[in-house]
Amino acid sequence: MQKSSDLFKRREAILPKGVGYFTHGATAVRGEGALLYDADGRALIDFASGIGVTNIGHAQSTVVQAIKDQAEHLLHACIHVATYEPYLALCEKLAELLPHGDATKVFLTNTGAEAVENAVKIARQATGRAGIICFTEGFHGRTLLAMSLTSKVGYKTHCGPFAPEIYRLQSPNYWRYGDGLSEAAFIERELRRFRQALVNTVAPEQVAAVLIEPVQGEGGFVVIPPAYLQGLRQICDEHGILLILDEVQSGFGRTGSWAAYEHTGVTPDISTWAKAMGGGLPIACVIGKAHVMDACAPGTLGGTYGGNPVACASALATLQVMEAQNLNARARAIGETVRTRFLAIQAKCPLVGDVRGIGAMQAMEFILAGDKNQPAGAFVKEVLTDCLAKGLLIISAGAHGNIIRTLPPLVITDAQLTEALDILERSILEVAFGMPR
Numbered sequence: 266m267q268k269s270s271d272l273f274k275r276r277e278a279i280l281p282k283g284v285g286y287f288t289h290g291a292t293a294v295r296g297e298g299a300l301l302y303d304a305d306g307r308a309l310i311d312f313a314s315g316i317g318v319t320n321i322g323h324a325q326s327t328v329v330q331a332i333k334d335q336a337e338h339l340l341h342a343c344i345h346v347a348t349y350e351p352y353l354a355l356c357e358k359l360a361e362l363l364p365h366g367d368a369t370k371v372f373l374t375n376t377g378a379e380a381v382e383n384a385v386k387i388a389r390q391a392t393g394r395a396g397i398i399c400f401t402e403g404f405h406g407r408t409l410l411a412m413s414l415t416s417k418v419g420y421k422t423h424c425g426p427f428a429p430e431i432y433r434l435q436s437p438n439y440w441r442y443g444d445g446l447s448e449a450a451f452i453e454r455e456l457r458r459f460r461q462a463l464v465n466t467v468a469p470e471q472v473a474a475v476l477i478e479p480v481q482g483e484g485g486f487v488v489i490p491p492a493y494l495q496g497l498r499q500i501c502d503e504h505g506i507l508l509i510l511d512e513v514q515s516g517f518g519r520t521g522s523w524a525a526y527e528h529t530g531v532t533p534d535i536s537t538w539a540k541a542m543g544g545g546l547p548i549a550c551v552i553g554k555a556h557v558m559d560a561c562a563p564g565t566l567g568g569t570y571g572g573n574p575v576a577c578a579s580a581l582a583t584l585q586v587m588e589a590q591n592l593n594a595r596a597r598a599i600g601e602t603v604r605t606r607f608l609a610i611q612a613k614c615p616l617v618g619d620v621r622g623i624g625a626m627q628a629m630e631f632i633l634a635g636d637k638n639q640p641a642g643a644f645v646k647e648v649l650t651d652c653l654a655k656g657l658l659i660i661s662a663g664a665h666g667n668i669i670r671t672l673p674p675l676v677i678t679d680a681q682l683t684e685a686l687d688i689l690e691r692s693i694l695e696v697a698f699g700m701p702r
């Protein structure tokens with residue numbers, strides 16, 4: 266009996282079904298760089314990074330050492346009880362890397378969902394308004410407010426009632442909803458629709474914030490057109506509405522810059538970050554314009570563990586590694602290689618409806634018979650399973666699981682990248698054309 270199948274059997278016996286998984290049978294014992302070793306001792310090329318976390322690679326030595334050093338000094342204090350330097354150093358570094366205007370303030374949480382929840386509380390306190398506008402294809406987490414803001418019904422059916430004062434508009438997803446318009450005309454139409462929503466859906470003086478991912482992650486790597494974000498910024502400014510950008514999946518090098526919003530010329534009032542920030546330990550943050558962040562009453566933000574000292578040390582070392590290795594440039598190079606290969610696969614496989622992404626965040630959307638309304642989710646599931654058998658761990662996205670996305674560690678070598686793309690191409694073509702495997 267293989268150890269992986271043993272582990273998986275134990276998982277199915279003890280974990281509730283609600284804790285889902287992407288690929289049946291994937292296990293992990295140890296990681297190194299862009300490789301994960303499974304319970305059977307097999308090396309897998311990691312194209313998932315624990316859903317976009319290990320941008321600096323697995324078991325990065327500088328980060329591991331920083332964690333050990335900090336653990337020997339202070340495991341926990343709680344920022345509400347005693348001030349400790351790693352918390353401050355990390356916030357200072359984040360404000361330096363990601364300024365939100367002239368004066369920026371930062372505070373730390375444990376997860377992306379918690380960061381989003383707090384961003385909403387901050388926006389409400391700063392404006393005295395309750396409404397939040399969010400988007401289809403958006404994902405913001407699984408706590409109840411974050412889930413209320415999340416679009417995909419598959420994540421939330423029967424979990425409600427959901428939080429009130431949430432208004433959801435259609436994502437400016439040009440490929441899906443473009444209706445044959447030019448991109449410029451599409452953006453103009455979507456911004457017009459947004460303005461109409463402030464007349465026929467919710468009054469602007471009731472809206473605290475607009476919340477959007479600059480690149481929708483779980484939604485399938487939908488890059489929000491820069492002109493749309495610029496238009497949103499303008500509308501927000503006209504009405505005193507705050508703009509919250511959720512960078513939990515797109516942040517920290519993934520798109521080839523620290524923030525995906527840096528590609529758009531738009532600065533948010535508030536932004537949320539997690540995942541890659543901690544290098545593998547759970548830590549997240551909210552960054553915002555100082556006058557917005559300071560509008561909150563003492564006691565309304567925080568928690569026991571947010572900004573735990575060991576997680577802070579890990580995050581600080583992670584940011585140092587990202588800077589020293591210039592992982593933003595590496596993400597751009599990875600993205601070019603992946604995109605070129607994806608376009609070549611699209612030319613060979615009629616099921617590839619769209620190739621899209623930015624930096625190392627690239628995706629292919631699979632559809633049947635060239636019809637955007639026939640998502641090929643079962644096909645993608647089979648491809649992911651076949652990739653795992655061939656030594657590549659890769660995950661899907663989208664409401665129908667019909668999008669294959671790439672989230673490799675940004676330290677992946679060229680040889681590993683080529684091998685991974687070879688496996689993926691072989692799997693797609695073999696499954697699509699029913700070839701023997």
Ligand SMILES: Cc1ncc(COP(=O)(O)O)c(C=O)c1O
Nearest residue numbers: 376377378404405406482513514
């Ligand atoms: C854009 C975005 N926001 C929020 C979250 C929630 O983060 P967490 O799983 O750390 O709560 C995610 C997680 O995938 C995400 O992609």
